[in-house]
Amino acid sequence: MRPCSMILFAAAAVSAANLWAAPVQAAPMQAAPMQAAPVAYNADPQTSKLEFVGVQAGAEFKGVFHKFTAAVDFAPDALAASRLDVQIDMNSVDSMDKDRDTTIHGSDVFDVAHFPTAHYVTKSITKTASGYSAVGSLTLHGVTKDVPIDFQFAALGSGAKLDGTAKLKRLDFGVGQGDWKSTEWVADPVKVSFSLVLKPKT
Numbered sequence: 304m305r306p307c308s309m310i311l312f313a314a315a316a317v318s319a320a321n322l323w324a325a326p327v328q329a330a331p332m333q334a335a336p337m338q339a340a341p342v343a344y345n346a347d348p349q350t351s352k353l354e355f356v357g358v359q360a361g362a363e364f365k366g367v368f369h370k371f372t373a374a375v376d377f378a379p380d381a382l383a384a385s386r387l388d389v390q391i392d393m394n395s396v397d398s399m400d401k402d403r404d405t406t407i408h409g410s411d412v413f414d415v416a417h418f419p420t421a422h423y424v425t426k427s428i429t430k431t432a433s434g435y436s437a438v439g440s441l442t443l444h445g446v447t448k449d450v451p452i453d454f455q456f457a458a459l460g461s462g463a464k465l466d467g468t469a470k471l472k473r474l475d476f477g478v479g480q481g482d483w484k485s486t487e488w489v490a491d492p493v494k495v496s497f498s499l500v501l502k503p504k505t
Contacts, residue, residue, distance in 0.1 A: 339378055340384065342376070342377060343374075345372070345375070345502055346373035355493055357490065358489065366399075369395040371395070372390045373387065375388075379430075382435075386424070387452075412479060418444050431453070435455070437452050437454070438450075444477050446475070454467025462500065462503065466498045
């Protein structure tokens with residue numbers, strides 16, 4: 304073999320050896336996608352509403368709670384981390400009838416002297432065809448039970464609007480003692496509606 308050919312052969316062999324010995328470069332790791340976070344809101348106490356409808360003597364009557372707070376953490380793409388937390392001042396109930404309000408405040412109905420507040424907090428929120436559905440625990444009259452709600456959410460500039468409804472049975476919470484335990488005079492089912500005007504927490 305000629306010297307020139309030997310040199311070329313040796314160079315080729317070294318190149319092949321280096322090729323096989325070259326370390327395999329690991330593919331760069333991709334960063335995990337960032338999880339969406341809900342936006343924190345407070346309900347505006349001046350424009351938000353919390354109302355209920357009951358039935359007395361076969362006729363519907365409407366009641367409102369004038370004082371309540373609602374802290375809402377919500378984003379449509381972060382439902383797992385979203386949450387509604389509502390505190391209700393039971394002394395603020397108003398059914399637009401003085402005699403009825405005296406009874407509602409008293410020991411046979413809400414018993415506000417012993418149970419001045421009610422509390423609702425969601426456990427889970429899911430998307431539905433018409434908006435959203437949530438399951439949460441309501442503590443009322445010293446009793447805690449799950450109550451589902453349905454609601455719609457709309458972003459409005461830097462704030463948002465959240466409107467919803469719920470249905471519950473007053474006797475499940477012991478609301479109605481003595482004569483008021485009978486459903487002949489006051490029906491057991493109660494419809495609840497709420498309209499929350501939300502402002503970002505500062």
